[in-house]
Amino acid sequence: MGFFGYKYKNQSFSFPQINFVLLCFLDNSTMDHGSIIFSGILKNQEILSLKDNYSQIGVLADSNTKTHCYSAIKNALPIHHLLEVPPGEDHKNLDTCKLVWQLLTDMNFDRHALLIILGGGVLGDLGGFCAATYKRGIDFMIVPTTLLAQVDASIGGKLGIDFQHYKNQIGVFCQPKATIIDPSFLNTLPERELRSGFAEVIKHCLISDSAQWQAIRTKNLKEQDWTTLVHHSVEFKKSVTEKDPHEKGLRKILNFGHTIGHALESYFLAEGNRIFHGEAIAMGMVMESFIAFHKEMITETELNEITSYLIQIFEKQEMPWGDSALIQLTRQDKKNRDNKILMALPEGIGKAQWDVTVSEEELEKSFDYYRSI
Ligand SMILES: NC(=O)c1ccc[n+]([C@@H]2O[C@H](COP(=O)([O-])OP(=O)(O)OC[C@H]3O[C@@H](n4cnc5c(N)ncnc54)[C@H](O)[C@@H]3O)[C@@H](O)[C@H]2O)c1
Ligand SMILES: [Zn+2]
Secondary structure (H helix, E strand, C coil), X not given: CCEEEEEECCEEEEEECCCCEEEECCCCCCCCCCEECCCCCCCHHHHHHHHHHCCCEEEEEEHHHHHHCHXXXXXXXXXXXXXXXXXXXXXXXXXXXXXXXXXXXXXXXXXXXXXXXXXXHHHHHHXXXXXXXXXXXXXXXXXXXXXXXXXXXXXXXXXXXXXXXXXXXXXXXXXXXXXXXXXXXXXXXXXHHHHHHHHHHHHHHHHHCHHHHHHHCCCCHHHCCHHHHHHHHHHHHHHHHHHCCCCCCHHHHHHCCHHHHHHHHHHHHHCCCCCCHHHHHHHHHHHHHXXXXXXXXXXXXXXXXXXXXXXXXXXXXXCCCCHHHHHHHHHCCCCCECCEEEEEEECCCCXXXXXXXXXXXXXXXXXXXXXXX
16 A cells, blocks of 8 residues: 655645645645645654644545545544535536535534545535635645546636536636545546546647657557556646646647537537537547648648547547537637637647637538548
């Protein structure tokens, strides 16, 4: 069993089984100070110091992470309360926030309490939002337990909930005190969830690192080296969000695959035929790569490489025929400006450009390209 620790206010703590990356943000006002503090074997009793720093400690889990993940940290923590909420995107809403705030209130949590969030992206976004607003903000730490949360959702400080069918409509930017990442949590994750998170890993390689792309594309989902890939994605997303915390420019490259992907997600949701986020993003990356090829930003060989790997991993999905409905949905993307459709597109493999204007005709051609595969 590995031990992994972090330093906060010059004190060290450790969690058994947490043996990978610790990302610690000591300053809530900026992301400039985010860094991997250290990992290594620490003495067990140092965990007890956690109690000295906080008046109360709560662990927020959903029913799945309580079953599959809680035992990995339970015995390493000082006395704490377990707060349980229902799992899934359907519960990423105000009702669940009310439940969390109510539990914190019932347990007399004061402003010096700590909330440790043990879960996927839904719980990280919601739990972080609850902590950031409870009594104007208490400290929180995130222990992400899905691949998507480890490589994407838990990095960058975006917190929030869905509201009246609008995704992430209410929220704040706020950094956790620490993010503790252990790929061994992925062992119990359903394969479709793992594959969904893999879409973000592929995206990170395509827009930042051609060598890593060449390494992953020779392997299928089960053969991937998650420790290396999670580390790679965390470092990349951390560096981008540090440079552009509020998505004024550079951070927009992370939207590669997401303009068309989000439109597809909304389309399938309205049809009552929900697909996973990563599945929609994988389709989006195929079509947006075609647009990049059309604009001579990538070569035909590169397009074929990207398409064949994404189809190998995600299989070809049903592409709806309602082009105008999809274009309308694409037009609603938050990143658009001046009535123009703007995308992040690869520029060769390993680089990307953002705010590239895309015409409706190019969109239609990309839909036809996907259908023709
Ligand atoms: N804040 C951001 O920057 C950001 C970025 C990307 C996505 N997100 C958000 O992330 C959310 C999606 O996150 P997700 O894909 O992790 O979904 P999720 O949190 O719903 O987790 C997926 C399912 O897996 C279960 N689960 C979690 N860990 C498990 C484990 N180790 N073993 C077994 N089951 C486990 C959960 O209970 C849930 O049922 C969305 O709401 C999205 O908006 C946020
Ligand atoms: Zn995404």
